[in-house]
Amino acid sequence: MDVFPDFDGLGGISDLRQVAGALLTFVLIVAVLMLIVSAVIWAVAAANGNYAASGKARTGVLVALGAAALAGGGVAWLNWLINLGRQL
Template sequence: MNVFPDFDGLGGICDLREIVGALLTIVLIVAVLMLIVSAIIWAIASANGNLAAASKARTGVLVALVAAVLAGGGVAWMNWLIHLGDQL
């Protein structure tokens, strides 16, 4: 049995795909920029002995990394779920 979602069943689904794609791109760009800035602040704060700022910057690096992984892996995960549903 071949079960696949009907993506054309709703009106305006193409517009929704474009919006989601644009938002995903923005999230990935912001996450990567946040990762870079937080890593720079972490390095500078650690070098100057400011442990409070280094701790907050380290948290920023971890949050940016998780956000980038979730945003980047969201499409792959959804495709995997659709493929899994096709096999049921």
């Protein structure tokens, strides 16, 4: 008796790729806008000597960069898992 997995039982992998791509686009747009706004605020605050606002804006820049890196890594990981699942 041979038992094999039913690969046709899981539909919607192409839909999952489209959703992941759409989420990546949304997250990257928000991260770039956040990066631009935070960098401008950081520059203006540092030039005016407002160190509290400068520190918060610097944190915003780092959060934006981290969010973009995690979003890109998450989509790459999801695509890797989908391709790995097809090889099984």
